[in-house]
Each structure stands twice: as C-alpha cells, then as structure tokens.
Amino acid sequence: MSEFTCTVKVRYAETDQMKVLHHSLWPVYWEVARGAFMESLGFPYGELEKNQGIYFPVISVGAEIQSPAYYDDEIELRCQVAELGRVKLRFHYEGWRGDTLLARGHSQHGVIDLNWKVVKLPEEVREALKTVKEN
Numbered sequence: 001m002s003e004f005t006c007t008v009k010v011r012y013a014e015t016d017q018m019k020v021l022h023h024s025l026w027p028v029y030w031e032v033a034r035g036a037f038m039e040s041l042g043f044p045y046g047e048l049e050k051n052q053g054i055y056f057p058v059i060s061v062g063a064e065i066q067s068p069a070y071y072d073d074e075i076e077l078r079c080q081v082a083e084l085g086r087v088k089l090r091f092h093y094e095g096w097r098g099d100t101l102l103a104r105g106h107s108q109h110g111v112i113d114l115n116w117k118v119v120k121l122p123e124e125v126r127e128a129l130k131t132v133k134e135n
Helices: 023-039 045-052 123-134
Strands: 005-007 058-064 075-083 088-097 098-112
Touching: 005 023, 005 058, 023 045, 023 058, 023 088, 023 098, 075 098, 075 123
Parallel strands: none
Antiparallel strands: 005 075, 058 098, 075 088, 088 098
16 A cells, blocks of 8 residues: 655644643644645645535544654655545545654544535546555
8 A cells, every 4th residue: 555655843832841742733744744644636726615515524533642742843745545446435644753753643434515414535536645645
C-alpha cells in the first residue's frame, strides 16, 4: 500500500505546560496530511466541495500516542488509504520524528452532498484512491 508523506512543525501554541504536543492535536495533524494527500492526487477538498458538491464528514477519528512530540519538532506525517467503499472511506496515519514513532491513528469519513444526503464517492476520486491503495 502506497503512502503519502508531508511534514509539520510543532508550534508553541500547540503544546502544553511541558512543551509537549497536546493530545487533541493529532486529529488536526491527520487532517493536514489527508488534505495534502488529496491535493497531491488532484482533488483538493475545496474544489471537491465547489465543483462536485460533496463533503467528507468525519464518522470516527482516533490517535494512539506512542511517544511525546515537543515544541519545534519536525514531524513526518504518513497517510494511507486503509479502506475504500462506495459511500465511506478510512485513512490510516502515523507521525514520526526521525526513526521514532510518535503516534498512529485513523479517520473514517462518509460521503455526502450539500444537502447532507449520502452519495457515492465520485468515480474519478475512487479510482485515484484505489490506484494509490493498491500500489
């Protein structure tokens, strides 16, 4: 399974008193990785919303923290398509500092139109995600 990578730097405002990345930020980082991943495939979320009239609401999201991330750390985010259905999809994520796994997690998304009706994932999006998942 092919994975997409991007990096983020932990900002001071994202840390707690111990200068450790607050646990609530991992799902935000997952969103950063997922958005960059979709854009790399030619499907930025903004364009999907505007041109296709679809949204990907979060059904579930989680993070398991393995090791702390600290202020000013550069974190490599890895994103993979874990499951690909007609009306929902699931992504798997990992956050790394060098060779140290900091966190792993997931997000599951539905596919809806502008009226909040469940719709099928557009075929061109599905095919692009399927190609990446199988490589």
